[in-house]
Amino acid sequence: MLSLADVLAARDRVNEVARTTPLEYSHTFSAATGATVHLKLETFQRTGSFKIRGARNRIGTLSAEERERGVVTASAGNHAQGVALAATRAGVPSTIVMPKYAPISKVSATRRYGSDVVLHGVDYSEAAARAHEIEAAEDRTYVHAFDDELVMAGQGTIGLEIAEQCPEADTVVVPIGGGGLVSGVATAVKGTLDDVRVVGVQAEGASATADSLRKGSRQELASVDTIADGIAVRATGEKTFPVIREHVDEVVTVSDEEIAVAVTKLLERSKTLVEGAGAVSLAAVLERAFEYEDDETIVPVLSGGNIDMNTLTTVVLRGLVEMGRYLKVRTELKDRPGALERLVEVIADANANIFAIRHDRTSRDIAVNAAEVEVDLEAHGDEHAAEIVASLEGHGYEVDVLA
Numbered sequence: 001m002l003s004l005a006d007v008l009a010a011r012d013r014v015n016e017v018a019r020t021t022p023l024e025y026s027h028t029f030s031a032a033t034g035a036t037v038h039l040k041l042e043t044f045q046r047t048g049s050f051k052i053r054g055a056r057n058r059i060g061t062l063s064a065e066e067r068e069r070g071v072v073t074a075s076a077g078n079h080a081q082g083v084a085l086a087a088t089r090a091g092v093p094s095t096i097v098m099p100k101y102a103p104i105s106k107v108s109a110t111r112r113y114g115s116d117v118v119l120h121g122v123d124y125s126e127a128a129a130r131a132h133e134i135e136a137a138e139d140r141t142y143v144h145a146f147d148d149e150l151v152m153a154g155q156g157t158i159g160l161e162i163a164e165q166c167p168e169a170d171t172v173v174v175p176i177g178g179g180g181l182v183s184g185v186a187t188a189v190k191g192t193l194d195d196v197r198v199v200g201v202q203a204e205g206a207s208a209t210a211d212s213l214r215k216g217s218r219q220e221l222a223s224v225d226t227i228a229d230g231i232a233v234r235a236t237g238e239k240t241f242p243v244i245r246e247h248v249d250e251v252v253t254v255s256d257e258e259i260a261v262a263v264t265k266l267l268e269r270s271k272t273l274v275e276g277a278g279a280v281s282l283a284a285v286l287e288r289a290f291e292y293e294d295d296e297t298i299v300p301v302l303s304g305g306n307i308d309m310n311t312l313t314t315v316v317l318r319g320l321v322e323m324g325r326y327l328k329v330r331t332e333l334k335d336r337p338g339a340l341e342r343l344v345e346v347i348a349d350a351n352a353n354i355f356a357i358r359h360d361r362t363s364r365d366i367a368v369n370a371a372e373v374e375v376d377l378e379a380h381g382d383e384h385a386a387e388i389v390a391s392l393e394g395h396g397y398e399v400d401v402l403a
């Protein structure tokens, strides 16, 4: 089983390529929760996520012959970029198999870091099968994304940094996909700090580790569904599961809506771009998915910031809806001149800004002499959104809140 000595041994190797990332006190999130919150900003890591640490440690221990033959892996996301940069820096050839429909931004980033990218299969498992064929045919070393002790030890160097940057930490909160990150971090902080608690966080739609712990054995999900694509993993690793059982005190889940709110708040308040998988840790703190005291020092690990701009737009809009800052309502108007103007006046009097308005007389669901109107509005929060709806109803409009 992974030990503190493995993580300590990884440190110098990892530091040759990876950055020591900042740990910052968050006034906003401390005020919002009552606890003392320090964010571990792995979003500022090279390649935009922690994955370079594990990849570097694995590649840094290859023999001369293994280095010459090169490495191979499959990934649609952060692991691809971590392996690509770690291999290139070590002068080791790398082949990364990515599913055919991987986002173009990720494919080109991986190529830019110097890997030979093979596009194969419609999903991760088909890409992984191809990567294993290449491993066998070319005698390359397969760099697993999480189920490898050297990879886990590399990720654990984040825990060593936390122990030094925030020795008063009471609770460290870590996202879980296959469990490599949390295994390493938990081994490191439990080995170096007294009385520290480690909480793992998964997305509700990809909760294999939480399910496995509940049932007492590794479970494989039939499918996964979450906006946090970095942790959309169907099963915990064989090597990570025992470490999680030993060192992780609790594993909780958060919903996609909660993740969207955390991403939005991190951008707005902390000016930090964090992808869904990286924000589950803060989401769990904000939602009190686990219990904590006011005098606790909590360190959520924000594990990565690689989010595609289209996804970000959707996630932020959804976050604003959840926070009562974006409201979409539907109502009906008598189809006569001035009806729309009156509706707009009521909205303006409620101090709401209109983003978009759709006026439709053709819907089969309404009377022939009526018009259906959908309005997208900016509100200041849940209370203001409720006031806007109440004011519309007070003026005789029947309102459906669509979002």
Ligand SMILES: Cc1ncc(COP(=O)(O)O)c(C=O)c1O
Binding pocket: 049, 077, 078, 079, 145, 146, 175, 176, 177, 178, 179, 180, 181, 182, 230, 231, 233, 275, 277, 278, 303, 304, 305
């Ligand atoms: C941003 C981010 N956070 C967390 C994880 C989860 O890491 P692990 O699979 O080691 O649990 C990943 C995995 O890809 C990730 O990309």
